[in-house]
Amino acid sequence: MEKISLGFILNATGGRLTRECFNIKISSVSTDTRKIKPGSLFIALRGERFDGHDFIETAFEKGAYAALSEKPVENTSRPVIMVKDTHSALLHLAQSYRMLFSIPVVGVTGSVGKTSTKDAISAVLSQKYKTHKNEGNLNNEIGMPMTVFGLDKTYGAAVFEMGMSGFGEISRLSRVAKPDVGVITNIGVAHIGKLGSRENILKAKLEIIDGMKPDGELILNGDNDLLSGYITEAKGKLPIHLTSYGINNRSGVYANNIETTSEGSYFDINYHGGRIRAFMPVPGEHNIYNALAAFCVGMKLNVDPRLIVEGLASYKPSGMRQKIEKIGGVTFIEDCYNASPDSMAAAFGVLNAVKTGRSIAVLADMLELGDRSQQAHFDVGRNAAQSGVDVLLCCGNDARYICEGYDSVKTGGKSYFFEDKQLLGQALLDLLKAGDTVIFKGSRGMKLEETVKTVYEGWKNK
Structure with a gap:
């Protein structure tokens, strides 16, 4: 993280400083006192089973320089910035911090395959850029903005996975990340218990457009029935470009000549201007889709196709995935x-x-x-x-x-x-x-x- 001033935090959050202080520089952001480092800003979040406001003084004892709080804090040893809602303040601060960096940013969402696709995209972009990404499943309205604070001036690109359980969440995350490129892996039935229908899930996932830059690129799985229908309906009506990929749908980037082994899949990637043989070192057709999405992103961000397939061959699944x-x-x-x-x-x-x-x-x-x-x-x-x-x-x-x-x-x-x-x-x-x-x-x-x-x-x- 690059150091930021209390003035920067006040401007980003619309907060009010409760006491005068010297020119403090914040070098990290934390919502968990167990991870506090000297020089941190501690953000006191409230959850169903905890209230971070109970730990503000603990955060100061562990080296936090300042805190964001919704509640007045008496006799504190360090400066406290009062805000109406610390969750909202976290999002606004992450959005302002993101705008300090003029680098290509990719946003990834979908019913399944988000993390694997994010990791494949990172493997591809890392062939040309030092690439920042979410670790593990840090893809919600706390985890993703906290990931944004991991950016510093050494990075040349970033990939942010965006998860959701209801309407509005992807929109808020997209407005934080400001992606140049968006990817929707598919529309399935995950979270249908809350959203009611696949059509509503599509609507929620399409909120990724809300924060995308004008003239950006939205990359969609053309083999998914709802996404394919959306491409037909929306093409030419959006301020952004649409690109599709698939195996069965060959209107965009597509794979054929697939050879499956226990170690992974070999396949040809066909794209505007050529064809190239690729290998994805994990078995399963779904991983070919992940590779195609990553290929489209790499091409959009000017990575040479030969480097893209080298990146795909280096892919490794993260966490407890396959x-x-x-x-x-x-x-x-x-x-x-x-x-x-x-x-x-x-x-x-x-x-x-x-x-x-x-x-x-x-x-x-x-x-x-x-x-x-x-x-x-x-x-x-x-x-x-x-x-x-x-x-x-x-x-x-x-x-x-x-x-x-x-x-x-x-x-x-x-x-x-x-x-x-x-x-x-x-x-x-x-x-x-x-x-x-x-x-x-x-x-x-x-x-x-x-x-x-x-x-x-x-x-x-x-």
Whole structure:
């Protein structure tokens, strides 16, 4: 972070300083006293289970130079900037800080694949620019603006992932990031429980346009039905340009001549002006889509196509996404970050690409699906059976409907439902044998990684 003055913070937030002070320079921003560094600005946020205002003096004791607060703070040892709403002040401060940098910025959103696409774009842009990006899942109205403060004058580009659960959130994040390029990976059913329909999800994702610069580029997955329809409807009516990518839709940048291996996919990228062979070192068709989005971004930001494919070949998944481990003759695929019907389908594709013997799917609940949840879980079970999953183990509440859907397709495979993750883990250990391939997939709130850890330790010691 570049140092900023209290005057800069006052102008950005419209705040009021409660006491006179010397010319203080802030060198970092924090909302968590456990991460306070000397010279920090502490922003006191209120949540459902905590109130940061209770920790302002603690922040000062740990070296914070100043604090943003909604509440009066008496007898404080350091300057406090009073604002009406600290959450709003955080967004306004991040927006002002972002505008200190004249670098290309990319915003990424979508129902699934946001983080993987962001990481692919970063791998591509890093071939030409020092590139800043969100770490992990810091993509909400706290995490993304806090990521913005990580920018400094050494960076040549930035990629910001934008998540949401309702209307207005992407709009606010886009206005902070001011992207030159926007990417929407797809429109699925994640968060449909709150937004009610895929059409409303599309509307919420399109809020990324709100902060985009005039003459910017919006890059969309042309194989997604709703995004394809939007391209047809909106082309020529927006102050920004539209670009599409796909495998089936060949009106824009597209992939063909696809060769799938257990290590990844080889494919040709066809674009205006040429064709180039690429390799994505992770299996699954969904990763080809991520690569195509990254290719479009790279081309827009003047990265040579040869450097783009070098960047794609260097891609590595982050966190708990498609992490592949081989232990004692069994291949484990850990994909516990999140889950939706679309990402479940992608997981079955990965399982088929990697497996050599039996395929085993360990699935937990998909959350935030509202009234569609039971049917969505049933459909995932049918998809699992039709995709050739040999053994299915499920846990959770609605995950029982995955088993019902699986059993409705007569394949000769076996399904097992557990209300307890420990029992599921033990059952998996009992039936595992060398040559099996296992994928773990569930929504983040199900914490399926706990089962993964138990199974890893049990299998190593078996």
